[in-house]
Amino acid sequence: MTRREGMTLTSAGYYTSQEAPIVSDNPVPRPRATPPDVLRCAYMELVVTDLAASRQFYVDVLGLHLTEEDDEAIYLRSTEEFIHHNLVLRKGQVAAVAAFSYRVRAPEDLDAAVAFFTELGCRVERRAEGFVKGIGDSVRVVDPLGFPYEFFHRAEHVERLSWRYDLHIPGELVRLDHFNQVTPDVPRAVSYMQNLGFRVTEDIQDEEGTVYAAWMRRKPTVHDTAMTGGDGPRMHHVCFATHEKHNILAICDKLGSLRRSDAIERGPGRHGVSNAFYLYLRDPDGHRVEIYTQDYYTGDPDNPVITWDVHDNQRRDWWGNPVVPSWYTEASLVLDLDGNPQPVVARTDASEMAVTIGADGFSYTRADQSGEAMPEWKQGEYKLGNQL
Ligand SMILES: [Fe+2]
Numbered sequence: 593m594t595r596r597e598g599m600t601l602t603s604a605g606y607y608t609s610q611e612a613p614i615v616s617d618n619p620v621p622r623p624r625a626t627p628p629d630v631l632r633c634a635y636m637e638l639v640v641t642d643l644a645a646s647r648q649f650y651v652d653v654l655g656l657h658l659t660e661e662d663d664e665a666i667y668l669r670s671t672e673e674f675i676h677h678n679l680v681l682r683k684g685q686v687a688a689v690a691a692f693s694y695r696v697r698a699p700e701d702l703d704a705a706v707a708f709f710t711e712l713g714c715r716v717e718r719r720a721e722g723f724v725k726g727i728g729d730s731v732r733v734v735d736p737l738g739f740p741y742e743f744f745h746r747a748e749h750v751e752r753l754s755w756r757y758d759l760h761i762p763g764e765l766v767r768l769d770h771f772n773q774v775t776p777d778v779p780r781a782v783s784y785m786q787n788l789g790f791r792v793t794e795d796i797q798d799e800e801g802t803v804y805a806a807w808m809r810r811k812p813t814v815h816d817t818a819m820t821g822g823d824g825p826r827m828h829h830v831c832f833a834t835h836e837k838h839n840i841l842a843i844c845d846k847l848g849s850l851r852r853s854d855a856i857e858r859g860p861g862r863h864g865v866s867n868a869f870y871l872y873l874r875d876p877d878g879h880r881v882e883i884y885t886q887d888y889y890t891g892d893p894d895n896p897v898i899t900w901d902v903h904d905n906q907r908r909d910w911w912g913n914p915v916v917p918s919w920y921t922e923a924s925l926v927l928d929l930d931g932n933p934q935p936v937v938a939r940t941d942a943s944e945m946a947v948t949i950g951a952d953g954f955s956y957t958r959a960d961q962s963g964e965a966m967p968e969w970k971q972g973e974y975k976l977g978n979q980l
Contacts (some may be wrong), residue, residue: 595801599899605906608896611715611792614806618777620736620784623711628701628743630694633771633816635677635725636830637691637742638879639684639927645876646681647650653850653871655761656832659750660725664847667725670832671766672702672754675747676726679830687877688925688933689827691732692771692817693742694810702731706742708788709733717929721746736774736784738934739926752872762842765832769884771817772828774923776939778803781819790816793890794865794898796907796944804902804944807865812891814866823938826923829872831882837869839881844871858919861912865900872919881922882909902947920945 599607640646647666649857650656656668659677667677673697682690696702702718709716714733719742721729728746735741754766767826775781782792782803791816797803807815820828835841840860846854857880858872868887874880900907908915920943925933 593928595719595797596799596820605904605967607899607901608696609899611897612730614779614786614803615794616779616783620712620780620787622787622885623956624710625707625711626703626704627708627787627864629697630701630743630789630810630816631697632695632811633692633768634675634695634744635679635691635693635768636689636827637680638830638877638924638939639686639688639690640681640875640877640879641684641687642876643681643683647892649855649875650679650681653852653855654765654832656765658761665725669750670768671751671756671760671764674752675748676750680724684931686925687879687935688741688927689879690927690931691740692773692827693727693730693744693803694816695747696743696745697702699745700742700968701745702729705731705733709735712736715929726750731927734928734934736936737773737781739773739775740929740934751761761904763839763846763881764834766835767833769813769831769833769882769887770815771830772820772882773817774820774822774826774828776821776824776937777941778806778819778821782808784808786818791890791895792897793835793895796865796900796902798902798942798947802941804942804947805865809890812889813862814868814887814890820943821939821944822920822923823936824923825926825934826936827926828923829880829882829885834883834885837885840869840871840885843908844885847873847900856906858916859909861913864907864910865898867910877924878917878922880922884901902944905948915945917945 659667666681668679669677677779682942704785716733719730726748727744730744732742785808793807795806805820807818809815855873857874860871866887868884
């Protein structure tokens, strides 16, 4: 018996099914308390070691808009944003993530967040208005997976810059799209996130049902956050959206002209998962930033869940380009509520990099073909260390 029962194989090669509660053999208990009504991922607070270098990367190169700055922190937003910021760069000793922050629908949802996470036995702190500039009072928790989550409702409004074409650059970043988190036990993480009110849109599994990654949303896009299987808790990336593919190509061209091509880690390319066009960059501290465009609407209650086979070599890149090893292995530390790095726990389930590249270094196959089906010249492309 495999987990594929109940799934429909589509003409494009992935499977669909209707969402069901994720089964975990080590679940986070489901609280009796009603979860807060989360609207969307709203901002990330990043600790950076060189504020000037980070400012140069995020403002001068990527063109995020400066809302406010002081000697300790820089508050940036994307073009369409009307709340104070989508990214806080805060100066610190250790590069890490201080908060994954979500906006909730109403002030009462902060009380709901306190009740929900208190029942889970998590450390929960109310933070007074002004703790983060531009943000009203908030609730910060270390969630059951070890991530610093924040919930807020009230926020200072600023001008939406969509009509200010005079300020736009060819690679304009228009929205914060999603977070991506690394965690050892993906089904445990997804089950907890379902209890928090998130809906699953896509995942990557093998035939035995091992889950390697999953994508979850509140707003009606493919995701507000994703869980990537690996040593965690760590932050895999934070992602901003552009309007079009050509905006992403313009960012690549600009980085080339600035002789900063080293900042490009992976892509540009087309994802299988999410169908989005993508690019992965690394900031001066190594924090990974994705640029992304053109995923799809997911807001109907019966939106089909898409499952990709882990051996489908088009799941991560629709054109079949290999994923660089650093993308699988490297991620940012996350902080507890005192600002100390959270300990990292090793994944014990199979790693996606290991099962897709194989012990021999090149047994990268499609799910329905043997290794020999791939041309010899293509096999080497997937061998670690084989890229020139
Ligand atoms: Fe992403």
